[in-house]
Amino acid sequence: MYTCETKLTVRYVETDKMGIVHHSNYYPWFELGRGDFIKKIGIKYSAMEASGIMMPLVETYCKYYEGAKYEDELIIQTYIEEITPVKVIFNYKVIREFDGKLLAKGKTTQTFIDKDFKIVNLKKKHSDLWEKMQQLK
Helix, strand or coil: CCCEEEEEECCHHHECCCCEECHHHHHHHHHHHHHHHHHHCCCCHHHHHHCCCECCEEEEEEEECCCCECCCEEEEEEEEEEECCCEEEEEEEEEECCCCCEEEEEEEEEECECCCCCECCHHHHCHHHHHHHHCCC
């Protein structure tokens, strides 16, 4: 199973009055990890969209274990839990780099659609993309 690691440093703007990262910031981090995942396997999301495939979110989830703090250096681990011809489920782990502590984990479910917002069977319509993603689960 391929796991992409994306590093980031918590910015001050991402924290709340208590000095910890506000829960809403984890989803942009998941998006960052997902974008890196797709890019590192040799696919540009913009090229995928240009070919007529988009991946809107249909479900999200996050469980928080401990709050990240300003200037914490984090690793977002991203990997595919499940892929079918019409959807993909990505999993994420947010890990504090200096001690390896799991701070949060989450998942997102995306479906494959065309420019008319109709569900696409990726295996039939874009077999090359399907094969690349299949190899990573």
